[in-house]
Amino acid sequence: MKWHRWLLLLPFIGLLWVPFYNFREPSLFGFPFFYWYQLAWVPVTAFLTWLAYRTYSHED
Amino acid sequence: MRTEGNHAALAVFLFFFALVTVMGFVAARWRRPETLARLDEWGLGGRQFGTWITWFLIGGDFYTAYTVIAVPALVYSVGAYGFFALPYTIIVYPFVFAVMPKLWKVAKDRGFVTAADVVHGTYRSRPLELAVAVTGVVATMPYIALQLIGMAAAIKALGLAGELPLIAAFVILALYTYSSGLRAPALIAFVKDAMIYVVVIAAVALIPGKLGGYAEVFRAADEAFRVKGSGGILLAPDQYVAYATLALGSALAAFMYPHTLTGVFASRSGNTIRKNAVLLPAYTLMLGLLALLGYMGHAAHLRLSSNNDVVPALFQALFPNWFAGFAFAAIAIGALVPAAVMSIGAANLFTRNFWKAYVNPQIDEAGEAAVAKITSLVVKVGALLVILYLPTQFALDLQLLGGLWILQTLPALIFGLFTRWFTAPALFAGWAVGLIGGTWLAWADGLKPLHGLTLGETTVTAYVGLIALGANVLVAVFVNLLVPARRMVTGPDASYQR
Numbered sequence: 001m002k003w004h005r006w007l008l009l010l011p012f013i014g015l016l017w018v019p020f021y022n023f024r025e026p027s028l029f030g031f032p033f034f035y036w037y038q039l040a041w042v043p044v045t046a047f048l049t050w051l052a053y054r055t056y057s058h059e060d
Numbered sequence: 061m062r063t064e065g066n067h068a069a070l071a072v073f074l075f076f077f078a079l080v081t082v083m084g085f086v087a088a089r090w091r092r093p094e095t096l097a098r099l100d101e102w103g104l105g106g107r108q109f110g111t112w113i114t115w116f117l118i119g120g121d122f123y124t125a126y127t128v129i130a131v132p133a134l135v136y137s138v139g140a141y142g143f144f145a146l147p148y149t150i151i152v153y154p155f156v157f158a159v160m161p162k163l164w165k166v167a168k169d170r171g172f173v174t175a176a177d178v179v180h181g182t183y184r185s186r187p188l189e190l191a192v193a194v195t196g197v198v199a200t201m202p203y204i205a206l207q208l209i210g211m212a213a214a215i216k217a218l219g220l221a222g223e224l225p226l227i228a229a230f231v232i233l234a235l236y237t238y239s240s241g242l243r244a245p246a247l248i249a250f251v252k253d254a255m256i257y258v259v260v261i262a263a264v265a266l267i268p269g270k271l272g273g274y275a276e277v278f279r280a281a282d283e284a285f286r287v288k289g290s291g292g293i294l295l296a297p298d299q300y301v302a303y304a305t306l307a308l309g310s311a312l313a314a315f316m317y318p319h320t321l322t323g324v325f326a327s328r329s330g331n332t333i334r335k336n337a338v339l340l341p342a343y344t345l346m347l348g349l350l351a352l353l354g355y356m357g358h359a360a361h362l363r364l365s366s367n368n369d370v371v372p373a374l375f376q377a378l379f380p381n382w383f384a385g386f387a388f389a390a391i392a393i394g395a396l397v398p399a400a401v402m403s404i405g406a407a408n409l410f411t412r413n414f415w416k417a418y419v420n421p422q423i424d425e426a427g428e429a430a431v432a433k434i435t436s437l438v439v440k441v442g443a444l445l446v447i448l449y450l451p452t453q454f455a456l457d458l459q460l461l462g463g464l465w466i467l468q469t470l471p472a473l474i475f476g477l478f479t480r481w482f483t484a485p486a487l488f489a490g491w492a493v494g495l496i497g498g499t500w501l502a503w504a505d506g507l508k509p510l511h512g513l514t515l516g517e518t519t520v521t522a523y524v525g526l527i528a529l530g531a532n533v534l535v536a537v538f539v540n541l542l543v544p545a546r547r548m549v550t551g552p553d554a555s556y557q558r
Contacts, residue, residue, distance in 0.1 A: 030275030042341045045153060
């Protein structure tokens with residue numbers, strides 16, 4: 001499923017378009033949205049990269 | 061000062077420093093090669109590092125001691141804007157995933173050790189090779205100097221006066237890098253990264269409790285910025301483009317540096333690199349939490365003479381002494397790994413793309429390794445002299461320009477992996493325009509990373525390195541269209557065959 005590789009573009013869109021997340025609310029565990037939204041992209045990006053990783057053969 | 065406590069801190073610090081020193085020298089025997097007298101053994105650890113070693117090595121080398129000091133310091137002083145390091149160190153991995161396995165394969169198949177080797181192998185152009193090599197070395201030198209600043213901050217916080225401790229630490233580092241090559245930082249990185257993780261987890265778990273919780277930390281920071289009248293815990297609308305372009309430009313530049321590329325080339329396979337692109341974001345999570353120490357500095361009402369003191373001061377105020385010593389050791393050891401890899405990367409470039417290219421083309425493998433070992437010593441002494449005799453600001457300014465410069469090597473190094481359309485003269489022209497134009501813009505703005513671009517009615521402020529990269533690519537495309545295309549030679553280059 002090579003289309004999974006296109007998922008790697010999502011972090012660029014989600015993080016480089018600042019108006020998506022430059023807010024205080026809703027906050028989570030005391031973190032304003034600006035902070036937890038960007039921190040949340042860390043595991044999300046790792047997961048998307050893993051999906052893309054599975055489309056490669058592990059030989060090379 | 062808390063003299064007794066400082067003894068405990070100092071003892072812990074010295075213990076760990078002694079431990080990694082022994083490890084640095086023992087590393088020469090680790091995964092023992094037939095001989096270290098070959099550049100891809102000394103300088104790339106034999107290209108056999110698997111997933112975990114690569115994870116520790118690149119993590120230890122990319123998230124430097126200076127990062128640990130400087131990112132919280134920037135967040136402390138300007139707020140949300142300093143957080144661009146987080147999106148930067150997230151989007152860098154999809155880029156690494158897509159690009160670096162291809163680059164690794166070219167290097168592995170043809171025995172290349174440096175970025176400039178790859179460029180010469182692809183385009184058969186000595187000028188373009190030299191451009192990439194010189195840019196790499198010049199951009200790396202101030203970066204090594206910054207590691208010394210990080211180490212100096214930790215040593216100062218321990219209460220050790222004078223420059224002697226710093227010099228001693230660096231001389232030891234220079235000696236075991238000389239004898240063990242890339243195996244030394246790769247082995248030390250295990251200790252360094254484990255220590256940094258312990259410190260960061262302790263800091264983000266314990267410190268907010270002492271300061272009244274995360275909500276209170278953000279409230280205190282918000283209040284401090286309001287009183288100060290500048291900065292803030294959210295971005296101002298005119299900072300949006302600056303934030304995004306700094307993140308993107310830094311992400312594209314990050315793996316053009318010799319030290320990060322050394323980590324890539326030293327891995328065992330393309331698959332190792334892809335797996336690491338999945339696993340390395342763990343360090344980014346740590347960096348994001350670490351950045352919040354800047355706000356904790358506000359909540360703890362620290363009084364600082366310099367923003368760079370925020371992390372050491374916070375540890376000293378809120379950790380028991382022995383643990384503060386552990387934390388400072390983590391930072392100081394954190395400087396050793398990148399400084400070692402940077403000097404190795406610079407030495408590899410000098411050896412392959414200057415010495416072998418211009419001074420002694422007949423040099424054999426043992427000769428290459430000998431030249432690189434000496435060069436790594438010279439590079440480190442140079443960085444030490446810069447820190448001892450030139451103002452700190454000089455290293456910081458050079459580091460800023462270094463990021464801009466190294467980014468200009470991207471088209472020459474990366475485009476050839478995906479298309480054969482570009483020619484060497486076009487890429488060289490693009491590199492020159494990006495480098496000179498970008499430097500001029502930054503210089504004219506008083507060495508600031510941001511430049512205001514006026515597009516019709518509106519002015520946007522963007523990262524000058526990315527503006528220069530735009531000019532670089534445009535010029536390369538333009539020259540390629542104008543200059544009649546000569547077929548590029550893509551056959552294997554005899555001089556690199558082993």
